[in-house]
Amino acid sequence: MSTLILGIETSCDETAAAVVEADGVVQSSVVSSQADLHARYGGVVPEIASRRHLELVAPVVRAALEDAGVALDDVDRVGVTQGPGLVGALLVGLSAAKAIAWARGLPLVPVDHLRGHVATLYLAPDPLDPPFTCLLASGGHTLLLSVREREGYEVLGSTLDDAAGEAFDKGARLLGLGYPGGAEIDRLARDGDPEAYSFPVARVAGLDLSFSGLKTALLHAVRGLTETDLAARRADLAASYQRAIVRALAGRLRAAVERTGHETVAVVGGVAANSELRAALPDARFAPLELCTDNAAMIASAARFARAVEPPGYLALDAYPSAPL
Amino acid sequence: MLVLAFDTATDVATSALLEDAEVLGERASVAKTLLEDVDALLRQASARPADIEALVVGTGPGSFTSTRIGLAVARGLALALDVAGAGVSTLDALAAGAEGALPVIDARRREVFVPGAGAVAPEDLDVAGRLCVGDGALRYRDVLEAKGAAIPPDDDIRHLPRASLHARLVTAYGRVDEIEPIYARAPDARRWRG
Ligand SMILES: Nc1ncnc2c1ncn2[C@@H]1O[C@H](COP(=O)(O)OP(=O)(O)OP(=O)(O)O)[C@@H](O)[C@H]1O
Ligand SMILES: [Mg+2]
Numbered sequence: 001m002s003t004l005i006l007g008i009e010t011s012c013d014e015t016a017a018a019v020v021e022a023d024g025v026v027q028s029s030v031v032s033s034q035a036d037l038h039a040r041y042g043g044v045v046p047e048i049a050s051r052r053h054l055e056l057v058a059p060v061v062r063a064a065l066e067d068a069g070v071a072l073d074d075v076d077r078v079g080v081t082q083g084p085g086l087v088g089a090l091l092v093g094l095s096a097a098k099a100i101a102w103a104r105g106l107p108l109v110p111v112d113h114l115r116g117h118v119a120t121l122y123l124a125p126d127p128l129d130p131p132f133t134c135l136l137a138s139g140g141h142t143l144l145l146s147v148r149e150r151e152g153y154e155v156l157g158s159t160l161d162d163a164a165g166e167a168f169d170k171g172a173r174l175l176g177l178g179y180p181g182g183a184e185i186d187r188l189a190r191d192g193d194p195e196a197y198s199f200p201v202a203r204v205a206g207l208d209l210s211f212s213g214l215k216t217a218l219l220h221a222v223r224g225l226t227e228t229d230l231a232a233r234r235a236d237l238a239a240s241y242q243r244a245i246v247r248a249l250a251g252r253l254r255a256a257v258e259r260t261g262h263e264t265v266a267v268v269g270g271v272a273a274n275s276e277l278r279a280a281l282p283d284a285r286f287a288p289l290e291l292c293t294d295n296a297a298m299i300a301s302a303a304r305f306a307r308a309v310e311p312p313g314y315l316a317l318d319a320y321p322s323a324p325l
Numbered sequence: 326m327l328v329l330a331f332d333t334a335t336d337v338a339t340s341a342l343l344e345d346a347e348v349l350g351e352r353a354s355v356a357k358t359l360l361e362d363v364d365a366l367l368r369q370a371s372a373r374p375a376d377i378e379a380l381v382v383g384t385g386p387g388s389f390t391s392t393r394i395g396l397a398v399a400r401g402l403a404l405a406l407d408v409a410g411a412g413v414s415t416l417d418a419l420a421a422g423a424e425g426a427l428p429v430i431d432a433r434r435r436e437v438f439v440p441g442a443g444a445v446a447p448e449d450l451d452v453a454g455r456l457c458v459g460d461g462a463l464r465y466r467d468v469l470e471a472k473g474a475a476i477p478p479d480d481d482i483r484h485l486p487r488a489s490l491h492a493r494l495v496t497a498y499g500r501v502d503e504i505e506p507i508y509a510r511a512p513d514a515r516r517w518r519g
Binding site: 041043044045046050051054057058059061072086087088091092093095096097098099102103139140166169311312315316 | 361377502518
């Protein structure tokens with residue numbers, strides 16, 4: 001049997017584990033989302049997320065092994081998200097992963113969550129070969145990347161304020177929609193007129209982006225409306241808001257391609273699930289729908305290309321909260 | 326039976342390796358490097374991880390994050406080694422190390438954890454004539470002494486949770502996944518990313 005990697009991810013509100021082969025075949029991918037738990041707060045509550053991770057981490061790892069039909073004996077290395085994310089949440093997965101690897105004498109691969117999102121593209125059955133230009137748009141990050149090798153990437157631009165997914169989530173809240181907001185806006189926008197409102201996205205120099213002004217524009221549009229009017233215009237507002245975000249992302253991605261010269265284009269992260277973005281970039285490679293939001297298959301995939309640490313070298317590893325840009 | 330015990334709930338992470346009642350070694354560091362201590366304890370005893378037969382883990386109360394580190398390590402070890410375990414409250418372990426004393430753990434935000442009361446202000450404790458131990462007793466020494474408490478010197482060992490004491494309090498082992506942390510305080514419901 002080929003080399004097997006156990007991946008563990010607990011950076012935000014998904015507790016996830018996966019078993020992936022060295023050649024990128026996903027044997028199992030278990031994601032236990034806490035979205036329902038956080039919905040009543042309109043977003044992720046860190047301490048609640050961390051408590052839930054502790055309850056779920058062992059059952060989720062067991063389920064991933066079971067789904068793959070393997071035992072821990074068959075696993076050759078453990079990959080785990082080290083950051084960026086919520087530190088309290090990360091520490092649950094990292095501590096459990098260190099303990100599992102140490103108890104079994106296995107190497108541990110600390111994985112950067114953002115590289116994990118990109119490494120979704122390297123999974124079977126159709127792994128993407130660098131070089132390519134990549135948009136990573138998630139709940140906490142919006143990055144334009146030049147990817148020349150699987151081991152890493154160069155950041156060409158990023159958001160100066162809110163991330164694209166965060167803009168979706170905050171917009172959804174203003175519209176009285178549930179959490180997480182991206183999928184809700186996506187759904188509602190199908191019934192709306194994307195040209196009903198003209199929401200401008202700030203022009204920023206270089207390949208950076210900014211979404212905070214857009215959120216303010218939506219706030220102004222919503223503030224003038226009565227409950228009844230809002231109900232009547234909600235779909236139009238969602239469609240117009242989504243259109244503005246998609247335009248900004250697609251435009252920046254095209255500009256990034258001009259800079260890199262890498263004609264192959266890819267999109268990863270939660271926002272890659274957006275149907276309008278997928279339609280707007282017909283030639284781009286998108287992460288498979290089920291692997292756009294957080295999962296551990298992407299972490300195990302990234303662990304194939306990152307440095308493995310032999311025991312006891314990883315026993316003092318700590319989590320890191322934000323991206324080391 | 327080779328028993329590994331540890332507690333990361335407070336600023337001092339304690340760990341111990343025992344062969345039945347005999348303490349083979351005991352160490353102290355911080356939660357994030359707990360496994361380094363565990364590794365050292367095993368090496369010192371010429372044992373391998375697979376030799377561990379049972380786990381004892383401190384369940385707090387203390388810092389949420391660091392209590393969880395100990396429990397996550399315990400869950401990972403139990404999963405990998407297929408061993409049973411027991412949870413012991415950090416307050417009980419402190420009390421076991423100082424006869425007749427009231428264990429007081431720093432709960433931050435000007436509060437302390439004491440047995441049976443959750444998080445309370447040190448000013449509200451009835452401690453006249455009592456011996457108080459723990460990092461909460463040290464932090465609020467002035468307040469508690471003014472109320473008539475007796476508190477050992479700062480470097481007295483009775484202020485520290487010691488994992489060998491946790492191990493001695495265990496009466497039965499069960500599934501490690503079912504050992505729950507004692508948070509003793511509701512989570513802060515503040516949202517991330519505004
Ligand atoms: N169909 C969709 N359209 C737009 N946005 C979406 C869609 N589905 C999910 N999202 C957004 O994706 C985000 C979640 O993505 P992901 O799980 O990658 O982010 P994260 O892990 O929280 O952040 P990061 O990866 O930056 O740490 C949320 O903001 C959510 O609203
Ligand atoms: Mg993510």
